[in-house]
Amino acid sequence: MTNNFSFRLPAELEPVLKHVVEQPGDPLYNSLIFTGSEVAGELLIKQLKENFAAAYPHRETLYYTDQEVKDFIRKSPTILLQNFYKLHISLVAVFIENLQASEFSAEEQDKLALFLKSLTAHKIQVIACTQSVWEQYGKNSDCMTRELWSWFMSGRDYSLPYENVFYNKDLSGALTLTKDKKRCKWFSQLINSHCFGELYPGILSDEPERKFTRNMKMELGILWIGTFEPYSILFPNAKCPVCGEQTLIPYSCIASPLSGGHVIRFYCYNCKERIATNDALDYFHMLRDFSLKNPFWRAKKDKCTYTIKQKD
Numbered sequence: 337m338t339n340n341f342s343f344r345l346p347a348e349l350e351p352v353l354k355h356v357v358e359q360p361g362d363p364l365y366n367s368l369i370f371t372g373s374e375v376a377g378e379l380l381i382k383q384l385k386e387n388f389a390a391a392y393p394h395r396e397t398l399y400y401t402d403q404e405v406k407d408f409i410r411k412s413p414t415i416l417l418q419n420f421y422k423l424h425i426s427l428v429a430v431f432i433e434n435l436q437a438s439e440f441s442a443e444e445q446d447k448l449a450l451f452l453k454s455l456t457a458h459k460i461q462v463i464a465c466t467q468s469v470w471e472q473y474g475k476n477s478d479c480m481t482r483e484l485w486s487w488f489m490s491g492r493d494y495s496l497p498y499e500n501v502f503y504n505k506d507l508s509g510a511l512t513l514t515k516d517k518k519r520c521k522w523f524s525q526l527i528n529s530h531c532f533g534e535l536y537p538g539i540l541s542d543e544p545e546r547k548f549t550r551n552m553k554m555e556l557g558i559l560w561i562g563t564f565e566p567y568s569i570l571f572p573n574a575k576c577p578v579c580g581e582q583t584l585i586p587y588s589c590i591a592s593p594l595s596g597g598h599v600i601r602f603y604c605y606n607c608k609e610r611i612a613t614n615d616a617l618d619y620f621h622m623l624r625d626f627s628l629k630n631p632f633w634r635a636k637k638d639k640c641t642y643t644i645k646q647k648d
Contacts, residue, residue: 340618341572343376344500352494357387360428361459367452367491370465374434374630375572375622376496377465381431384463388429395428402434402629409440409448417451421458430455432464434629437480449483453490462491467630502582503574503619507602510577510613516540533597533614540601540610548603552587556623559592562634564627568603571623574616579607591620 345353356365370377381399388397400408409417421427440448455462520537546552554571556564574584583606591598598620601612 340503340505341375341379341622342502342504343373343379343496344502345380346497346500349494352492353384353387356461356463357384357391360388360392360461361456363456365461365492366456366459367462367464367487369488369491369493370463370496371467371493372496373498373501374465374467374570374626376498376501377467378433379501380496381433381463381465385429385431388461392428395426396424397429397431398424398427399431400433402432402436402439405432405435405448406439406444409444409451412447412451414447414450417447418454420451420454421460427460429461429463432462435464435466436629437466437484440484442481445481445484449481449487452487453483456490465496498569499573501572503572503584503616505574505616505618506577507574507584507611507613507616508577509615510602510611511535511540512578513540513610514578516612532592532595533599535599535612535614539599539612543610546587548587548605548608550585550605552585552603554586555588555590556627557590558624558627559594561593561624561627564634566626566630570626572619574602574619576602576604576607576609577611578609579604581606583607584611586619586623589620589623591624593624596620 352365352368355362356368360366370380385397385399416423437445452462516537516539520541551567551569553565554568556566558564568585568587571586573582574586575582576584581604584602584604586600587603588601589598591600596617597614598617599612599614600616600619600623601610603610
């Protein structure tokens with residue numbers, strides 16, 4: 337993820353993170369689990385990894401992505417997971433990005449819980465971020481084993497606000513609805529086709545009517561991957577080129593992961609303007625990665641099983 341993304345840290349979290357870096361392994365904050373915004377969680381634990389590396393330059397830190405931790409747990413025997421700390425005698429912290437319990441079988445969940453509990457028992461700091469809705473599972477749920485549930489309950493979890501994540505790239509060159517209406521008067525009848533990823537005349541003004549809210553379902557279509565309907569609030573707000581406020585939310589993206597061609601459409605809930613851009617490749621990459629990691633938002637095959645509650 338590029339530097340175009342940022343997260344405003346809630347004031348109540350600042351002393352917690354300072355304490356964790358200064359006193360890693362403290363049972364009060366071990367494990368430390370971030371729920372809520374996936375983008376914020378990824379930004380935060382990467383920053384924490386850098387803080388640990390600076391504070392403990394001669395000690396080891398390990399960072400696992402969601403796929404890496406799945407592969408590691410599946411391939412490793414139980415005895416290795418239980419004695420992992422003996423093989424990494426200078427290990428100070430383990431970071432896990434986008435931990436998803438549903439991606440593991442019951443046996444693998446128990447192995448994961450054994451691994452994490454062994455680390456915390458030997459005062460190795462565990463920090464993870466996840467979008468799993470743990471409170472929907474519970475100790476008797478078929479989605480999670482008792483061992484993994486007990487690890488989560490023994491840790492300290494914090495929910496990261498979705499509205500605190502921002503996309504900082506300048507979008508002043510994007511096409512606005514006002515500009516699109518003006519050029520449609522001159523060019524719409526002259527152009528019968530357009531290239532993929534092109535901001536063609538009418539791309540905004542010819543859209544069907546829809547209800548815009550801060551928590552609307554987004555139309556996300558990525559060639560060869562699928563069509564998805566995640567909620568717009570899951571993704572970073574961008575700065576509106578019209579009113580200057582950080583109040584743009586995405587409501588549509590059509591893209592190709594092969595060419596990188598894309599068109600992302602945003603709605604400003606402050607000034608009600610709409611814009612379209614094909615110059616936000618890093619934002620598209622974030623949407624693509626989200627789709628690959630979170631197939632439960634798929635529009636045609638699966639119903640959405642996660643609900644984000646937010647006032648419009």
